Amino acid sequence: MPELPEVEVTRLSFADRIVHAQIEKVQMGKALRWPLGCEPEALQGLQVLGVRRRGKYLLVDLSAGLLLIHLGMSGSISFGTDLPLPGKHDHFEMVTSLGTLRLHDPRRFGAVVYAPSQAHPAAVRLLARLGVEPLTDAFDANRFHSALRLRKTPIKQVLLAGEVVVGVGNIYASETLFMAGIRPTTRANAISKPRAKLLHAAIQEVLAQAVAQGGSTLRDFSDAQGESGHFQLQAMVYDRQGLPCRVCGSPIRGMRQGQRSTFYCSTCQKP
DNA sequence: AAAAGCCCCTGGATGC
């Protein structure tokens, strides 16, 4: 479910409310992707200093160490003082002095991992290979082009891998490539500098737009206050196989790349 | 060492 916009919308929806909270109790349900990495009781008494985001990870800074939270494919977070009783898919709950943080994740591809510091192997393992943040000045068009030239993988899969630039998942990969007029199958190293600049701009624009719209809610995404997103209402190609392109009317094509679905317009997007 | 596949897991939609 969640790509950078959904994770960021989630962060914005509870970061200010949980800051300065003191952890009172932590409980785990069924196993998530990885074990927590410490005894839940060890977190009691720690204070929440803030919530950051790195790629699709939420980083909850504590007075000692941090929690790395990933929403996987189906995860969503709730935070509040009057949450309903936990359901069968609520697998992590952290009661604090300011409210309860809960991870709902039916598929359990998500994770909550404690690391004593960001330099600790538990954190480094997950964060070390992440590419540049697309919504910061560090995301530079020239450097983006240079990085693409080093890879001959199809551009769609380069975007998804997150080693060049983070946060672009399966929906936004198709959407940004449509906006840039580039076929998903085009080899990354075959993309000219002008086209790389178009893609660079498209990534920034699409992701920023999606954050502004509250993210995409295809099946079950909602932020920590239970709000759904609206970006999917304006998807140009994602999940529109066979429907007319919103620009030229040609039928949108669907295909698979690396076990993931891809959508594109063969008229608007060139190899 | 890049690149391609394999899984982890549950539930909803579809087809017979």
Place this chain on the structure above:
DNA sequence: TGCATCCAGGGGCTTT
């Protein structure tokens, strides 16, 4: 109604 099959927003790990 039941059952089988396929698909789903991710990504670390293993194998080529």
